[in-house]
Amino acid sequence: xxxxxxxxxxxxxxxxxxxxxxxxxxxxxxxxxxxxxxxxxxxxxxxxxxxxxxxxxxxxxxxxxxxxxxxxxxxxxxxxxxxxxxxxxxxxxxxxxxxxxxxxxxxxxxxxxxxxxxxxxxxxxxxxxxxxxxxxxxxxxxxxxxxxxxxxxxxxxxxxxxxxxxxxxxxxxxxxxxxxxxxxxxxxxxxxxxxxxxxxxxxxxxxxxxxxxxxxxxxxxxxxxxxxxxxxxxxxxxxxxxxxxxxxxxxxxxxxxxxxxxxxxxxxxxxxxxxxxxxxxxxxxxxxxxxxxxxxxxxxxxxxxxxxxxxxxxxxxxxxxxxxxxxxxxxxxxxxxxxxxxx
Amino acid sequence: xxxxxxxxxxxxxxxxxxxxxxxxxxxxxxxxxxxxxxxxxxxxxxxxxxxxxxxxxxxxxxxxxxxxxxxxxxxxxxxxxxxxxxxxxxxxxxxxxxxxxxxxxxxxxxxxxxxxxxxxxxxxxxxxxxxxxxxxxxxxxxxxxxxxxxxxxxxxxxxxxxxxxxxxxxxxxxxxxxxxxxxxxxxxxxxxxxxxxxxxxxxxxx
Numbered sequence: 410x411x412x413x414x415x416x417x418x419x420x421x422x423x424x425x426x427x428x429x430x431x432x433x434x435x436x437x438x439x440x441x442x443x444x445x446x447x448x449x450x451x452x453x454x455x456x457x458x459x460x461x462x463x464x465x466x467x468x469x470x471x472x473x474x475x476x477x478x479x480x481x482x483x484x485x486x487x488x489x490x491x492x493x494x495x496x497x498x499x500x501x502x503x504x505x506x507x508x509x510x511x512x513x514x515x516x517x518x519x520x521x522x523x524x525x526x527x528x529x530x531x532x533x534x535x536x537x538x539x540x541x542x543x544x545x546x547x548x549x550x551x552x553x554x555x556x557x558x559x560x561x562x563x564x565x566x567x568x569x570x571x572x573x574x575x576x577x578x579x580x581x582x583x584x585x586x587x588x589x590x591x592x593x594x595x596x597x598x599x600x601x602x603x604x605x606x607x608x609x610x611x612x613x614x615x616x617x618x619x620x621x622x623x624x625x626x627x628x629x630x631x632x633x634x635x636x637x638x639x640x641x642x643x644x645x646x647x648x649x650x651x652x653x654x655x656x657x658x659x660x661x662x663x664x665x666x667x668x669x670x671x672x673x674x675x676x677x678x679x680x681x682x683x684x685x686x687x688x689x690x691x692x693x694x695x696x697x698x699x700x701x702x703x704x705x706x707x708x709x710x711x712x713x714x715x716x717x718x719x720x721x722x723x724x725x726x727x728x729x730x731x732x733x734x735x736x737x738x739x740x741x742x743x744x745x746x747x748x749x750x751x752x
Numbered sequence: 753x754x755x756x757x758x759x760x761x762x763x764x765x766x767x768x769x770x771x772x773x774x775x776x777x778x779x780x781x782x783x784x785x786x787x788x789x790x791x792x793x794x795x796x797x798x799x800x801x802x803x804x805x806x807x808x809x810x811x812x813x814x815x816x817x818x819x820x821x822x823x824x825x826x827x828x829x830x831x832x833x834x835x836x837x838x839x840x841x842x843x844x845x846x847x848x849x850x851x852x853x854x855x856x857x858x859x860x861x862x863x864x865x866x867x868x869x870x871x872x873x874x875x876x877x878x879x880x881x882x883x884x885x886x887x888x889x890x891x892x893x894x895x896x897x898x899x900x901x902x903x904x905x906x907x908x909x910x911x912x913x914x915x916x917x918x919x920x921x922x923x924x925x926x927x928x929x930x931x932x933x934x935x936x937x938x939x940x941x942x943x944x945x946x947x948x949x950x951x952x953x954x955x956x957x958x
Contacts, residue, residue, distance in 0.1 A: 424854025621912025
């Protein structure tokens with residue numbers, strides 16, 4: 410004879426009470442022993458593997474090892490074509506990296522909270538702070554006072570010349586002669602400032618003595634290739650499941666595997682969508698809410714009943730109660746809604 | 753009318769009498785090794801807080817220049833990896849037990865929230881390392897954070913802000929949720945086994 414399956418309400422009620430036997434248990438001892446075991450495992454892992462610590466990239470090291478890339482990036486900041494210059498909120502009012510979900514444009518609605526003017530903050534202001542160089546200050550003034558069309562012509566010419574530039578590490582970038590206006594001396598001076606280490610300090614957001622906000626230097630670094638090249642080598646790019654990877658061969662944030670997974674999905678153009686970050690976050694928010702609310706989700710909450718892993722977990726208990734049932738006389742059937750927890 | 757103090761004390765004693773808060777016996781069905789993973793998760797959290805406290809006492813740059821600092825950073829890193837490892841097994845175990853039965857939905861929900869709050873707690877730790885990993889994670893993570901407008905008040909590129917979140921605000925949240933979770937477990941007791949009668953017969957009713 411087959412027993413009828415319990416309804417969810419009956420299953421729920423059956424779990425409210427337990428009238429069966431108990432066994433001795435020392436909760437404090439368990440936690441103390443477990444803490445000792447975990448500390449020991451962490452100690453062994455530390456002795457065997459230590460932890461990664463790749464030195465950070467600085468603007469100084471970037472400009473010394475990749476001077477052409479540095480100047481190319483600085484030029485894109487000056488002419489307003491870099492990622493930061495075109496980003497949008499929360500840095501400026503452009504739209505290059507602004508994402509939205511349907512009509513929900515939270516990024517734009519919450520406005521510019523960390524204002525960044527790429528041309529002024531990354532190029533013009535640092536050059537203005539260089540003392541005792543009147544020819545440089547004249548060049549900066551000439552650039553600022555020139556019409557936009559002229560500025561673009563100088564920048565375009567210099568950008569094209571950078572493709573033919575010759576350079577060596579720690580040295581200046583030499584470009585063929587051309588009509589670059591004040592852009593050439595500005596870029597040369599900025600490169601020299603960066604290679605000396607001065608630009609790292611100049612880009613810190615706060616003008617106070619103590620500094621903790623690295624928004625501007627990090628944005629400038631990100632616009633170049635120095636971080637990206639290192640990340641590719643370390644398998645940290647988004648297309649390399651990099652969000653859950655760590656530098657070297659260490660386990661990273663592996664708990665982000667599902668979050669990272671969505672960036673690999675090409676179906677429907679998700680991974681290449683201009684709104685991919687907003688879409689993936691929205692998906693994860695919905696899944697996170699579902700995760701919290703599993704006890705109330707029909708179907709999902711019944712999966713443990715359809716795939717009875719619980720029989721493995723409680724196999725000893727089921728075996729002992731079955732043996733007891735085989736030797737004891739049958740118990741009276743409990744009233745509805747007050748079923749005992751034991752089978 | 754009794755005082756607030758008396759009310760709170762009576763509420764506590766009514767819902768969590770000492771013998772239930774610190775029990776010296778448990779139902780006989782609690783025999784599987786899966787039950788250890790909750791305690792192991794808490795233990796990993798203890799090691800995380802201990803090693804993190806030492807790192808905080810010496811400041812965020814210490815572990816880059818002192819070998820003993822690097823040692824405690826490694827302990828911190830591996831205990832975090834163990835914390836998530838144990839917690840995920842604990843969560844899977846509770847899922848397959850359908851541990852939300854018998855009025856224990858809040859126990860499940862606080863456990864799930866604990867996992868979700870622990871994720872940004874670890875994330876801000878990665879941002880606080882002050883090395884290349886921090887630079888890369890900050891510059892890449894900011895796009896997702898900015899895309900929903902959160903970047904307006906949570907700036908992944910601001911080390912000071914991320915460090916504050918990591919060593920104070922989010923750990924307080926994790927510990928508070930873990931404490932609530934444990935109190936709920938003690939209040940409701942561990943979930944009894946699914947009756948074997950449920951494994952036979954017609955499909956389960958929804």
